[in-house]
Amino acid sequence: MVDINFNVNDFRVKSVDLNNISNVNKWLHQNKFEVNDLWSSFISYYITDGEIFLAIERLDGSIVGILRGTIEDEKKIFITCYILEENCSNDNIKHDIFECLIDYINESGISEIFIGISDDDFISRQFWKDKGFTQLRRIKSYFSFENTSRDLLILTK
Incomplete structure (x- = not known):
């Protein structure tokens, strides 16, 4: 578990x-996100070095998003989930939070950033493209939702 805690604009980002x-x-339940193994995932994150699981909150403590990832080889971060509520997900807020996170972890020597997204998540694909990320790899049929498979795209900058 990596302990992270910082404020950006009117938001707090913390482990x-x-x-x-x-x-x-x-x-997660209120926003209809899939949470089948949240508790086992949390326990794994809690006891594993290099795991990142962040809550993004308004300063009043209400949660508006999450970010999950892993730091590998002390030089690479792999972000697997970055979700904000629609009313908070304009590009400026999302960008500011991400940039502050990167600044925060760069202090520890992280030099490579990888993002994993579903190939049908066009909004996220555009967001990351606008931030200078390009596709490194495609893993076919990585996700399976209601009898439909989706590819995993790995992006890098």
Whole structure:
């Protein structure tokens, strides 16, 4: 587990812990995100070095998003999930939070960034493209949703 805590604009970005995991779970359910293995995933994150699981909150404590990832080989970060509520997901807010995270972890020597997204997530693809990310690799049929498979795109900058 990597401990992260910083403020950006009117938001606080902090590591998920035992004090706020139930709020994250509630937020995921309210926003209809798939959370089948949240608790086992949380326990794995909590005891594993290099795992990142962040809650993005308004300063009043209400959760508006999450970010999941892994730091590998002390030089690479792989972001697997970055979700903000629609009313908070304009490019400026999303960009500012991401840039502050990168600044925060660059202090520890991270030099490579990888992003994993579904090939049908056109909004995220455009967001990352606008930030200078390009496709490095495609993994066929990585995701399976309701009898439909989707490819995983790995982007890098």
